[in-house]
Amino acid sequence: MTRIGGLDFLKNNGARRVRNDQPRPWLIEEGNEVIVEEVREELLNYERSREHWAGIDVLSARPPVDWPWWPRRFVDGKNVGRTVAWLQTREGFPVPVRLAEIGAAALIDQAGLLRREYEAVERVVSLAVEGFPWDEVESFAAALGEHDLRLLPCHPSPMSYSFEQMRRAVQNRMQEEMDLLMRRALACNLQLPTLVDGRLEPCVGAFDQDSAPIVGLIKTHARVYLPSRELPLLYELEPGQRTPAFCIGGKLPLVTWYLRLNPLGSELPYWGLVRLEISRSFYEGFIGGDPRYIDYLSHIIYSYRCKNHSYGRAAISIYPIQRVEETLEALFTPNEMLVQRFYRYTNI
Amino acid sequence: MQTIDHEAHQTADEQYDLLEEPHCLGLVGSPQGQEATSRRFFFWVKRDALVEETQLVYCDSVIANRRYRFYGIVEEVVRRSRKRSMDDEIDQADGDIDYDPPFESDGYTYARVSILAVEPRVLTPPRERSKVYLAGEREAAIAYAAGEIRPGRELPIGLIKNGGEPLAGAGLLDLDYLLGLNGGHLNVTGSTGRGTKSSFLLFVVWMLLHYCRELERLAPSQPDRTRVVPVIFNVKNYDLFFIDRQCKHFGPEHQADWLRLGVSDPRPFRNVTFYAPASKESGLPVYTRRSEGVIPYSWGLQDIIESALFRYLFAEEDASDPNFGALVLDVEAFLTREQRRADGSLVRTLSPSGPQTFQELLEWVNRRSNKRADGDNESEGKEGTQLSQNHHLQTWKKLYRRLFLLVSESSGVLRRHERQGRPLDVVRADTSDPLVIDLFSLAGMPEMQRFVVATIFRQLVEARSGSGVVSGLVYIVMLDELNRFAPRGARDPITQLIETVAAEMRSQGIILLGAQQQASRVSEKVIENAAIKVLGRTGSLELGTPVWRFLSESARERALNLRINEKLIIQDAFREPMLVRVPFPVWAMNAEEALSSLSATSDGQDDLIER
Numbered sequence: 034m035t036r037i038g039g040l041d042f043l044k045n046n047g048a049r050r051v052r053n054d055q056p057r058p059w060l061i062e063e064g065n066e067v068i069v070e071e072v073r074e075e076l077l078n079y080e081r082s083r084e085h086w087a088g089i090d091v092l093s094a095r096p097p098v099d100w101p102w103w104p105r106r107f108v109d110g111k112n113v114g115r116t117v118a119w120l121q122t123r124e125g126f127p128v129p130v131r132l133a134e135i136g137a138a139a140l141i142d143q144a145g146l147l148r149r150e151y152e153a154v155e156r157v158v159s160l161a162v163e164g165f166p167w168d169e170v171e172s173f174a175a176a177l178g179e180h181d182l183r184l185l186p187c188h189p190s191p192m193s194y195s196f197e198q199m200r201r202a203v204q205n206r207m208q209e210e211m212d213l214l215m216r217r218a219l220a221c222n223l224q225l226p227t228l229v230d231g232r233l234e235p236c237v238g239a240f241d242q243d244s245a246p247i248v249g250l251i252k253t254h255a256r257v258y259l260p261s262r263e264l265p266l267l268y269e270l271e272p273g274q275r276t277p278a279f280c281i282g283g284k285l286p287l288v289t290w291y292l293r294l295n296p297l298g299s300e301l302p303y304w305g306l307v308r309l310e311i312s313r314s315f316y317e318g319f320i321g322g323d324p325r326y327i328d329y330l331s332h333i334i335y336s337y338r339c340k341n342h343s344y345g346r347a348a349i350s351i352y353p354i355q356r357v358e359e360t361l362e363a364l365f366t367p368n369e370m371l372v373q374r375f376y377r378y379t380n381i
Numbered sequence: 382m383q384t385i386d387h388e389a390h391q392t393a394d395e396q397y398d399l400l401e402e403p404h405c406l407g408l409v410g411s412p413q414g415q416e417a418t419s420r421r422f423f424f425w426v427k428r429d430a431l432v433e434e435t436q437l438v439y440c441d442s443v444i445a446n447r448r449y450r451f452y453g454i455v456e457e458v459v460r461r462s463r464k465r466s467m468d469d470e471i472d473q474a475d476g477d478i479d480y481d482p483p484f485e486s487d488g489y490t491y492a493r494v495s496i497l498a499v500e501p502r503v504l505t506p507p508r509e510r511s512k513v514y515l516a517g518e519r520e521a522a523i524a525y526a527a528g529e530i531r532p533g534r535e536l537p538i539g540l541i542k543n544g545g546e547p548l549a550g551a552g553l554l555d556l557d558y559l560l561g562l563n564g565g566h567l568n569v570t571g572s573t574g575r576g577t578k579s580s581f582l583l584f585v586v587w588m589l590l591h592y593c594r595e596l597e598r599l600a601p602s603q604p605d606r607t608r609v610v611p612v613i614f615n616v617k618n619y620d621l622f623f624i625d626r627q628c629k630h631f632g633p634e635h636q637a638d639w640l641r642l643g644v645s646d647p648r649p650f651r652n653v654t655f656y657a658p659a660s661k662e663s664g665l666p667v668y669t670r671r672s673e674g675v676i677p678y679s680w681g682l683q684d685i686i687e688s689a690l691f692r693y694l695f696a697e698e699d700a701s702d703p704n705f706g707a708l709v710l711d712v713e714a715f716l717t718r719e720q721r722r723a724d725g726s727l728v729r730t731l732s733p734s735g736p737q738t739f740q741e742l743l744e745w746v747n748r749r750s751n752k753r754a755d756g757d758n759e760s761e762g763k764e765g766t767q768l769s770q771n772h773h774l775q776t777w778k779k780l781y782r783r784l785f786l787l788v789s790e791s792s793g794v795l796r797r798h799e800r801q802g803r804p805l806d807v808v809r810a811d812t813s814d815p816l817v818i819d820l821f822s823l824a825g826m827p828e829m830q831r832f833v834v835a836t837i838f839r840q841l842v843e844a845r846s847g848s849g850v851v852s853g854l855v856y857i858v859m860l861d862e863l864n865r866f867a868p869r870g871a872r873d874p875i876t877q878l879i880e881t882v883a884a885e886m887r888s889q890g891i892i893l894l895g896a897q898q899q900a901s902r903v904s905e906k907v908i909e910n911a912a913i914k915v916l917g918r919t920g921s922l923e924l925g926t927p928v929w930r931f932l933s934e935s936a937r938e939r940a941l942n943l944r945i946n947e948k949l950i951i952q953d954a955f956r957e958p959m960l961v962r963v964p965f966p967v968w969a970m971n972a973e974e975a976l977s978s979l980s981a982t983s984d985g986q987d988d989l990i991e992r
Binding site: 142146342343 | 466
């Protein structure tokens with residue numbers, strides 16, 4: 034069968050290289066915090082009424098050794114890539130091409146030793162394919178496959194030929210694919226209490242929200258859910274203190290709270306704060322809404338806090354997640370090497 | 382020739398290569414800063430695997446469609462935590478040593494390997510992610526070039542260490558390097574009092590004798606089979622006068638190491654001939670703590686002249702004085718009569734017209750030093766040998782003083798009133814059991830010690846240079862404290878003689894097994910010409926000298942921390958020194974170790990009483 038275009042697809046469509054635009058790692062939650070409706074009063078009053086909101090000390094809430102909800106698995110994902118080229122449709126619209134490596138991994142706690150339970154890494158290329166003949170795109174995808182690269186066709190909705198919107202669309206397409214890998218990592222062992230780095234909503238479908246003991250850990254805060262009246266409390270939390278739990282969520286109803294891992298230093302106000310979230314139906318159904326669960330869990334997360342000050346995100350991370358990140362980093366290939374190889378394959 | 386039944390004597394916990402599967406230790410890694418080269422590579426250690434410094438390892442890599450096997454020795458093992466600084470280590474526990482972190486350390490171990498050999502030969506590094514395996518005997522043999530030794534020319538020199546306790550079979554020396562074909566001589570450096578030098582040299586002598594006896598047994602009529610005559614100088618405490626006695630510390634637990642080297646029945650040396658200086662009055666051997674079997678040695682003037690040893694009687698500073706040196710040569714010529722035999726060889730005899738004993742010589746020199754030169758009838762021998770008239774009276778006086786001192790102090794070694802003594806004769810025609818010659822009794826007379834050594838070397842040089850050379854015969858001369866007999870920078874006749882032996886005589890069958898505490902203090906020629914160098918535990922000062930510059934840093938560090946029974950063997954064919962464990966000697970290394978006890982005899986002297 035005669036291949037139409039193959040790897041020359043980009044060249045045939047006038048592709049040009051894009052210089053290194055300083056790629057930076059994409060952590061799962063970064064920039065993806067969904068802006069939600071402001072939390073309603075009744076949801077804020079979930080654990081305590083607003084009048085009684087105060088920092089809750091979790092240092093003394095040491096869980097029993099045989100506490101069944103002790104997180105034993107830790108899941109994280111990684112997406113490292115950049116726009117490497119742009120080409121033009123027949124009509125002359127510029128279309129960005131993004132090359133990235135995405136992956137997810139899970140570590141399991143085996144009597145104090147963190148061991149890799151699952152890992153998946155893929156090299157992916159994404160572009161908006163609407164403006165190109167189907168057979169040429171198929172040929173390009175097949176040729177990429179021979180070099181262990183997978184084409185992720187992007188269908189921006191609504192379709193736009195704004196370069197920036199398309200660039201964001203292919204980024205999101207890759208993020209979705211990385212979320213898929215994370216869901217697989219999460220789903221491969223649902224028996225053990227698991228902590229996911231990031232929000233739980235992208236993982237919907239990978240676990241049973243009524244029964245699976247899954248915790249999300251959010252380290253960066255694109256949006257603060259608390260009304261301004263409660264914000265001083267957030268900033269005044271001492272290390273080892275948490276806010277009362279409250280509810281958020283759209284398609285996945287969640288119970289969430291803030292926990293300070295490290296004291297506020299000369300950093301931004303949210304530095305040292307993490308947000309934890311669990312499925313509301315699990316909490317209310319399986320746990321019976323017992324706030325000790327939240328205290329114990331907070332205590333554990335606090336005790337796992339990262340103490341390696343040489344690690345850039347130490348103030349908002351926990352050691353097991355740092356190890357997952359390091360594991361993924363070790364599995365990845367230097368991005369510029371991939372880019373140069375891609376240029377050679379595609380002859381652009 | 383040497384059959385070594387390794388496996389019969391291995392214990393399962395010591396020898397990994399008895400395992401059915403190769404024992405994988407980890408994978409090659411070559412990140413920035415730890416790149417693999419054609420000389421070394423790094424590998425990370427798999428969990429639960431034990432990797433030790435000095436372990437032998439190998440890995441396979443496919444490069445350019447060809448499979449290569451790299452053999453190496455673990456130079457260093459490194460353990461690293463995930464913490465990037467000690468600050469992080471402390472912070473994790475908040476300075477509390479009792480703090481129990483929620484997770485175990487995720488540290489890891491990696492090792493640096495120095496490449497010893499590659500098969501097929503190639504000068505390239507192994508590829509990252511190559512699996513690294515623990516080497517066994519077969520791989521150890523390849524790593525240390527055993528395959529390059531001509532069949533039948535292997536000499537087991539010890540058991541190759543494969544980590545702290547495990548072993549990897551016999552380390553083999555190439556006899557073509559030791560006994561003269563491709564190189565010769567063996568030199569040991571090591572700190573004193575550590576059993577480092579003498580016991581190892583004796584072990585080499587023992588193994589050589591064992592080798593030759595086996596050759597003799599298997600091919601007695603082979604004309605050019607290797608034969609050895611060990612000549613051993615005793616320089617400390619008559620220690621070597623007991624090498625024919627069983628060591629009382631030798632036990633069954635030591636037997637296994639010998640077995641691994643193919644020696645099923647190690648015994649002390651046998652039929653050893655012991656020589657000690659003659660005493661002044663009786664001519665009997667000086668007291669050596671042995672009650673029997675010691676032969677006295679001494680020289681009369683006739684022996685000295687016949688063996689052309691006169692010049693070796695004088696100290697370095699005298700010999701290097703041109704006036705004095707010329708007079709000594711002149712007197713020697715005056716005392717010597719040379720005749721040519723029918724076969725063309727020269728025979729030297731003491732001229733009958735001159736002094737016949739040392740006493741007469743002293744008197745003659747005394748007269749010469751007190752006479753005016755003109756009208757001197759004694760300047761001409763009967764055969765017309767003319768003494769030069771140019772020697773200054775003061776030079777004669779100096780000669781008299783030196784001779785007087787020498788003859789007076791040398792106890793019975795130089796016979797004052799006798800023409801002949803009982804000179805050492807170490808020339809043999811076939812493999813001989815060791816000849817032990819005492820120098821310790823002459824400890825207060827360094828000139829005499831050096832004279833005895835020179836005498837032996839001269840005798841060997843003549844025996845190996847003349848017409849009656851025995852094919853395949855090799856004289857093995859074992860001499861400790863080489864820094865005394867051939868010190869660095871010295872130009873005296875004895876140093877020159879030893880240098881000549883080291884540089885030129887190996888091909889003629891004189892092999893020097895030398896030892897010293899500091900090679901840096903021994904003649905460069907002697908050290909450089911030793912094809913095999915051995916390091917026992919050695920001080921950092923010595924290892925920092927240029928002599929050892931060729932060693933890798935890790936080998937130097939290893940030499941600092943060797944155990945008593947460990948040696949580093951350095952041979953041209955080895956890319957890194959071979960670390961071996963030397964079997965415990967079955968013979969006594971001193972009187973106290975001998976299976977005999979000391980008791981005071983009625984005359985108050987110690988003597989040996991057999992149990």
